[in-house]
Amino acid sequence: MSTPSADAVRSAVAAVSDPELRRPIGELDMVRDISVEGDVARVAIALTIVGCPAADRIAADVRAAAASVPGIAEVTLDVGVMTPAERRALTERLRGGRGREMPFGPGTLTRVIAVTSGKGGVGKSTVTANLAVALAARGLAVGLIDADVHGFSIPGQLGLVSADGTAPQPTRVDDLMLPPVAHGVKVISIGMFLRRGDGEGPLGAVAWRGPMLHRTVQQFLTDVFFGDLDVLLLDMPPGTGDVAITVGQLLPNAEVLVVTTPQAAASDVAVRSGLVARQTGQRVIGVIENMAAMTLPDGTVLDVFGAGGGAAVAEALSQPGTPVPLLASVPLSPNLRTDADAGIPAVLAHPGDPAARAIEQVAATLAQAPRGLSGRSLPFRPR
Template sequence: MSVEQAGTSQATLRAALATVIDPELRLPITEVGMLEDVQIDDAGLVTVKVLLTIEGCPLRDTIVRDASAALHAVDGVKDVEVLLGVMTPEQRAELKERLRPQRGIPFNQPDSLTRIYAVASGKGGVGKSSVTVNLACAMAAQGLKVGIVDADIYGFSVPGLMNLSVQPTKVDEMILPPVAYGVKVISIGMFVAGNQPVAWRGPMLHRALEQFLTDVYFGDLDALFLDLPPGTGDIAISVAQLLPRAEILVVTTPQSAAADVAERAGAIALQTQQKVVGVVENMSWLEQADGSRLELFGSGGGKLLASRLTQTVAAEVPLLGQIPLDIALREGGDAGAPIVLSQPDSAAGVSLLQIAEKLSKRPRGLAGLKLGVEPV
């Protein structure tokens, strides 16, 4: 008896499997050559063969579970058997060509609409990484496609803030970044053992960042965040060279001394021909039980910095928001649970969500994009 006679067509089964998303590529398994075959017998047993990108794929159990669940939801299916195979070198080459048909950094391609935010600070300890992670997770929760490059090679912290302990999957020279809270993440911390320090000079830093941008498959993103090291050193210069369309987002505290130092991180835009998208003031105040605010680090630093940068770069640099001191923000970072997801109604959570909303409402740029419109 044919599959059609059995009451369930192969097209129906394939349509069900089209809802199964590869957890690393974030694409349907039917679109990336992972579905080799699917059949149903007279008794309603479906046998499906899925090809993994590499032997020992760390998320193979997720694929098996999702494929089984999708097929069990089809009328006429009584049982499901998922068989796993591995792509041949030729199939992997075809997959890579399909995903990355062009060489180089995909975000520099003329048809790329990805907003690139280089999150900078004048000095360490202002909460730049926490701001980066929470903004990225907030935008991903809105349904946007978001990625993070942890460009702070010496002081990487993004994997811990997002509770990521898995290694990236390598398909030949292409790297598939782990995903947490809907955000694709790559960090040097995923390639070193334990808490081993990274002691590299400038050229090595540049090459590491370049490899993250060329070899890591992020796919089509709405927003890419780069968590930069503090200051205006090698990485800041490399970002300007490798991603000339990146926009600088400066994080500071209310303290005037901190704002003075942070001004340098934003003013580098004059030398690199980049745009400063705005200022975020962190640790603005501590809310008291009676509703009053205790300004532990002074006040006005963020507003002052935005005003100075507006004059320096001769373009409007807004103060995007002020984030209050919140124990829940620190606890969320320690637990790898971003506050915008775990406690969105908290004081810091609300502020971060409002900042993310402002960034996400900015349309992806069409400047220089050819629309292919020709006269008839």
């Protein structure tokens, strides 16, 4: 057998993916010197930051990749850290040379969908979390921003909350934040930045007014590195307050899903959230009725919140030539609730549940046209 070459080892190591950036470490300039002496490969890599949370996994994957080269029997690994200049170059490359520019505004190739409601307590966050996971399961690259700063719940519903009630903080590479990934969805939430002062009791409350809310949402859109997304979902706070106005200003290109319950008290208010979104230029693409009637094992239909609210909202938001469809009526479901509390969305934990099937149908409808290039300028020039 011929002696393995350093080039062969470098090729294998360079293909290892950074689990946070989701790109090969060779592309990220993390591979350093590589040499081969007999059947021993000596490999040097540089992590992005000191204390990188993915350090152990990257090291193990690099060792395995180098050892997979025919003729290599032993691997010695030297792990270093990028210099400040190298990190700046990396963040600039990740941003595509745009600097600290928000990448999801008009002209983006990412489909941006804001999930809104008129009132709280209609299950908007549960629907959003399940919809995000259902889209990711279909092979789409999905990001999720928990824009409900005061009432954040997405980290818990996606299983990102540990036993002490805290969620993992995003890894920071200079001014760039790498969002945690749950069930294939890249997630950011203010809940990831709150910690208990004494290690006990609930997380502190967020008591912010407009300017701080605006800055938080803007930072999530600008400084979180989601990479190339097919769909970016925003779990909006209920109502038509500061965050709705901020998102309307920053993302006038966003599409809007309105969530309501069948009850008139909820559906009447839900219409207002759609109207405000439309005033900012956003397009309402559908209504999801949650907590609709459920069928009990004996065939009895239980409609705790009445019926018809979703259809009423869809009709009220429809315009001549621009109908707003009722995309789904999601029935009341114990599984939907218990799975959310357990951090495993029902579309994964109980895919046969009627509520999970209804949300999956919405995902199927949205996935039919995830994003398009028609009318968009591409970064190519004729030669």
